[in-house]
Amino acid sequence: MRLAFMGTPDFSVPALHALHEAGHEIAVVYTQPPRPAGRGKALRLSPVQVAAQELGIEVRTPLSLRRNTAEHEYFAGLKLDAAVVAAYGLILPSAMLDAPAHGCLNIHASLLPRWRGAAPIQAAILAGDSESGVTIMQMDAGLDTGAMLTRDRVAITPRTTASSLHDDLAAMGARLIVETLRDIPPPRPQPEEGVTYAARLTREDGRLDWNRTADALDRQVRAMTPWPGTFTMLGGQTIKVGAVAVEAAGSAAVAGSMLDDRLLVACGNGTALRIIRLQRPGRGMMEAEAFLRGQPVPAGTRFDVAGA
Known part of the structure; x- marks a missing residue:
């Protein structure tokens, strides 16, 4: 033809x-x-x-x-x-x-x-x-x-x-x-x-709201890879999140707070999400272990939550 x-x-x-x-x-x-x-x-x-x-x-x-x-x-x-x-x-x-x-x-x-x-x-x-x-x-x-x-x-x-x-x-x-x-x-x-x-995506579609359930956030991370990517705020820094895994929460906690020192984050409805890969400003995407060697995030630390 x-x-x-x-x-x-x-x-x-x-x-x-x-x-x-x-x-x-x-x-x-x-x-x-x-x-x-x-x-x-x-x-x-x-x-x-x-x-x-x-x-x-x-x-x-x-x-x-x-x-x-x-x-x-x-x-x-x-x-x-x-x-x-x-x-x-x-x-x-x-x-x-x-x-x-x-x-x-x-x-x-x-x-x-x-x-x-x-x-x-x-x-x-x-x-x-x-x-x-x-x-x-x-x-x-x-x-x-x-x-x-x-x-x-x-x-x-x-x-x-x-x-x-x-x-x-x-x-x-x-x-x-x-x-x-x-x-x-x-x-x-x-x-x-x-x-x-x-609808057409914008960068704002990548903002993580930790009040949502872990399953919903997991889908968001996978859906926004590679663009626009997903991100959250930690201590005034924009942290990009590249991969996550849903895990048992163990106990109810404030959404966006760390349940341990290895990036297990409390989410909505008593769920939790483990961050596997992430990126700080000016650096490349890295595994959680490498990130934590340069920037420890102790239990109880809280990511900013949309609307909080």
Whole structure:
């Protein structure tokens, strides 16, 4: 098939490679423009642009598509069989949605209609879902409301992080889109029941509130790995938390207080969480033992609690 590919982050790259390896003609790749990054604020190409340039595919990086009639005309002139969209980051106007013969197909990282929106991977872990997956969807003007073509699922375990689930779903999406394009199945409308939305994440979503239960905080840490990460305050310092484990509390204590000198923290409803990996300002992420050698945290010390 003659395709356009539209994507930006690492999640999209396996699908681009899979389509290329499957022999599809990728006429053009659309991705977000280079952005300033790092301490020097040098412009950084998106992962998709880097991959496309390595494959020798033309790359276009418009700032917006909504009223960009010149881009609409260019896109229509490509005479595409389909466009494949994977975490592109720009809204496609109807002029572009309708241009390819088979429309625009989206690789969405959830089992639609659950977790429409910007952060479905993190939302599934936060909510304690037992599974996630990928849906190949026929795009329409709504927010992830289009008819479904194919989907597959994967279990979410007690140790699944957003990083590991991201990689699993990226690989799954790459496989599914190739299978879908071999013989495009009849579209099926999404069920009207069970619709949920995953809002875009902010840094504040990583703040730990020790009044919540240990299970909820464990899910938060895993869901926010690697971004935005989770953090708490200790003695006026922002401490990043990289990994935790739920443990028995033994006795009720004030939420956020240390139950021993090895970072067992009291949480809501008499639960407790052991911090396994953490990071102080200006240092790298480290195991708890190494952290405590440089900054002991005796029993009774209290992390700041949101709202306290």
